[in-house]
Amino acid sequence: MNLDLGGDFLNLLAPEYPEVLVRRYRLLRKIYYAAPIGRRTLAAYFLVGERMLRRDVDVLREQGLLMVEPRGISLTPFGETVLLAVMPYLKSFLGLTVMEEKLLKLLKVKRVIVVPGDLENDEVVLLEMGRAAARVLRECLVEGMVLAVSGGTSCAAVADMLPAAPGPPGIVVVPARGGLGEVADYQANTIAVQVAQKMNARYRQLYLPDSLSQATLQVLLQEKEIKEVIALINSARILLHGIGTAEEMARFRGAGRKEMERLARLGAVGEVFGDFYNCRGEIVERIPSLGFYLEELVKKVHNVIVVAGGKRKARAIVAVAGNHSRDLLVLDEGAAGEILKLYGAGEDSLFSPGSSSPPPGV
Amino acid sequence: MNLDLGGDFLNLLAPEYPEVLVRRYRLLRKIYYAAPIGRRTLAAYFLVGERMLRRDVDVLREQGLLMVEPRGISLTPFGETVLLAVMPYLKSFLGLTVMEEKLLKLLKVKRVIVVPGDLENDEVVLLEMGRAAARVLRECLVEGMVLAVSGGTSCAAVADMLPAAPGPPGIVVVPARGGLGEVADYQANTIAVQVAQKMNARYRQLYLPDSLSQATLQVLLQEKEIKEVIALINSARILLHGIGTAEEMARFRGAGRKEMERLARLGAVGEVFGDFYNCRGEIVERIPSLGFYLEELVKKVHNVIVVAGGKRKARAIVAVAGNHSRDLLVLDEGAAGEILKLYGAGEDSLFSPGSSSPPPGV
DNA sequence: GAAAAATGGGTCAAAAAAAGACCCACTGGG
């Protein structure tokens, strides 16, 4: 699709246009996810004045894209259609399509989806990523498969956005790891349940705290229930997981200051399943938790789907997906832009303010 | 190219954008043809305030598309590049591409080029049409061919825009008709000379007033000089001509009121070479002028190129090109839109104010 | 069922941007 070039040319004639376009799109998207929602709530969300937001709402209402009712603002059916239909064009327009192509070359992934926006500015981006991943996830499901899901906000978003419709028969959903001291909503166990219920599938739980002494772990691993679940995990054909930054994950696991410094010295930037990766994708530290590690698992799994977003995760994503094969990577524009800025030819964008794009001059 | 749909979707989010886009494009184009040109002159041309025009100029200057110097405003090399490159995208954006496809089906022409804008609002459209026709014309030229050109402003524009570069050897340019009482610049003779000189080709002139008594005509036709030129005309392989509206042409030939009424009664709407066509493409009246008529000529000619624009010529164009084979029709958005409104599924556009496009609502 | 929170619509004044109408120094072609 050679729309990009044309879009760029057209933008030279009306350089102020992309900004409003993106602003209105974000508005539309937010309403889609939060409807019915009020004017003031929206204004607070986007950190703009109430009146300013009102103007955009008025324009979009006049276009028949949204309706404003006493209970709040929502999309019209037409608005929903447009929101969905406009996505590929907007992606082309924003250069996300070429970003995807660049990332395909840069990373060791079979497929890349870049979602417009930045997780760190706009939380609906997380839902959007979840929706994208969920759609692909459903396509991958085959009768009788075991699906392993990890924890974290990203995976939770996938579960959230998964349409509630029966999947193929015989699917079993298992958590890909034990419980971490997280909020229940973001635990692998919780997410596994949610996914299974939406698809009307079976599920198993893994009651195994993540941070245990080796001795205790060995004892627990003899338990029949736990052994069974671990066997299931190891037989998974689909694996869905997120990526953590080394710093956040270490802090999260209650690492002391000494340990943090050690990780930094080792160059750890990304974390998955207790394994810490440096920027070249080498595992520099692993927290012995369960009897399996990601690397062995990944080799047997048919489809590995990764979901991660936000600028701050750029390095972590490259660390994990740069040298280890993944089948699908869903990320956001913020992370994608940062990755290309760090490791490839960077492209600045509109969603992430601060990096304005000066015209090429003559 | 499915850019149109995307453009439409994107326009739903920013409905005010197409207007500025077109306005800036017209500005750029006008400067291209009239550079160096001053702010005030431009403002007068577009019928807008000086300050308003200034803003657009400022924006485009900041984009590096044009430079403003003491002698006036002109395009930068980059601006010229953009102006040329943006054309196909703009045409898609404005729906001209689909217009071309519709016209191909509606009319009996092998190829259609619709130029953005309306001749009647913006005179550079004429030049733009001329440029488009000139480019194709040059492609058609083969060594030793005879090229017959007609008169009128449209053909004059083609001659104007023809790049001054030698064509294939042995080309002979002849006027396709005798002199009409027109301004010299628009006479077929003049245009033939201009075309020939630009291509460094030979040419012949036809000194034969268009409106003569049959008797006088017969005498003149015995002249060796004239017989030779007529023979050349009849051997032409390329024919370039415009289209006149019946009314204007009749008035132009000094028709009385009675004759005008007669033509109207006959349903004459278009005129070419003294032949008047009704809307079904039938010749309802012919002014005996030379020994040849268009129909016989067209059959022998390899390439017939027609250039005509302006809303008021819509009916005439259909009358001539609707039932008589033509190889290339160059027209403007105004005429194209009017034709489709009259004879096909009309599409309203931005160049022709007055026909705003309301959103489809829900 | 009542109270509380949130909704859209409206209004008004302040602020900012746009627009119009100039004047001025200067260039460049005739």
Place this chain on the structure above:
DNA sequence: CCCAGTGGGTCTTTTTTTGACCCATTTTTC
């Protein structure tokens, strides 16, 4: 040499935008 035409600057007026409210109503919550 002159003078029409040029861009730049500036002033005021007008329009638009923006912010900050209040109000009647609906919806939710307790």
